[in-house]
Amino acid sequence: MSHSLTGTRIRQHRTRVGLSQTALARQIGISTSYLNLIEHNKRGIAGKVLLKIARELGVPQANLTEGADSELTEALIEAASHLPDHSAEIPALAEFAGRFPGWSQLLAASYRRSRDQEGVITALSDRLTHDPFLAESLHLMLSNITAIRSTAEILTSVDDITPDQRTRFNTAIHTESKRLSDATEALIRYFDKAAPQDELPEKALDDLDMPEEFPASAAAQNYDPAALAVEFQADLHTIFGYLADLNTDAPEIGVIITNASGQTLRRRALPDFPLPRHGNACPLWPIFHGFSQPERPLQDLIELPTGAQFVTLTIALPRSDTAFGATPDYQSAMMFTPRDQSPWPPQQQAAHAVGTSCRICPRKNCAARSEKTVL
DSSP: OTTTTHHHHHHHHHHHHTOOHHHHHHHHTOOHHHHHHHHTTSSOOOHHHHHHHHHHHTSOGGGGSGGGGHHHHHHHHHHHHHSGGGOOOGGGHHHHHHHOHHHHHHHHHHHHHHHHHHHHHHHHHHHHHHOHHHHHHHHHHHHHHHHHHHHHHHHHHOSOOOHHHHHHHHHHHHHHHHHHHHHHHHHHHHHHHHSOOOOOSTTGGGTOOOOTTHHHHHHHTTTOHHHHHHHHTOOHHHHHHHHHHOOSSSOOOEEEEEETTOOEEEEEOBTTBOOOSSSOOOTTSHHHHGGGSTTOOEEEEEEOTTSOEEEEEEEEEESSOOOTTSOOOEEEEEEEEEGGGOSSOOSOSSOEEOOSOGGGOOOSSOTTOOSOOOO
């Protein structure tokens, strides 16, 4: 039925503004019983009556019509087609989305996240199966482990080993251990650089749609995000995203955006600045300092364990306008570029030592470490 959701939406909005059926019916000039039939989707509604109801409820008329949730229902249909064995009731989907919009949005978001994760897992599985570098690395690591184990067995099982022989065996164990460590670090760097860049989730940075004139303006402004934010009437998080999307003649620019829990919302890594795909990032990154100084632009110079230095620009902004008495929901964004390419001269001489994430950070005696390294 064409009016199957309209009555449900009217009832939801009426309840939200605290109007009774009797009060709303009186204000628009219809009987309470007729409004009750409308709200239970037993009578159609259109024209002047619908317009009056929309005005009294303070919402656009389109919010009460069938097309309001088309994007949501399409997402749910996609989810249902992805799992056909569960026999979802497609004909009742529009009514379900209208009656339970919150649950519908939750299901759609869960499906999208699952779909994106499946894509990453598939890409990684293909790489594990077909990548010659991985095969060679694993073969090398197994060879190192076998050599270490064989030498250790000799040392523990043979009693009459001369001092010179023991020294040679110990040297062999040390050499093979060093090779194993080097191979492991190379493998971790390879995963960080070569893993598929899932340019993270849904509607990140308002579904970036860079203006055509932005690249030329960025070059003219020497990639100054503050000046570009004024010119394009956009917030700094959006400008960070535009700058990271530049390709020709621009500095290498990466970006990461997180919420206050540390969850990554958008990422663009650089070859020498890998961003963790799973687990938390280094707590010493300037992006997390932004939450303690919200809406204040911060500039830092950082150094990774590899020795590579990056200039970073950070700012934490509320996700949307905040009403009085409400707690703002801040998201922090960090833009970074290699020091030798940076259009923003570093404001400090000494770089702050940071890592990528604790599990693959070789720094010792770090007060911020939250878990042991695998290196």
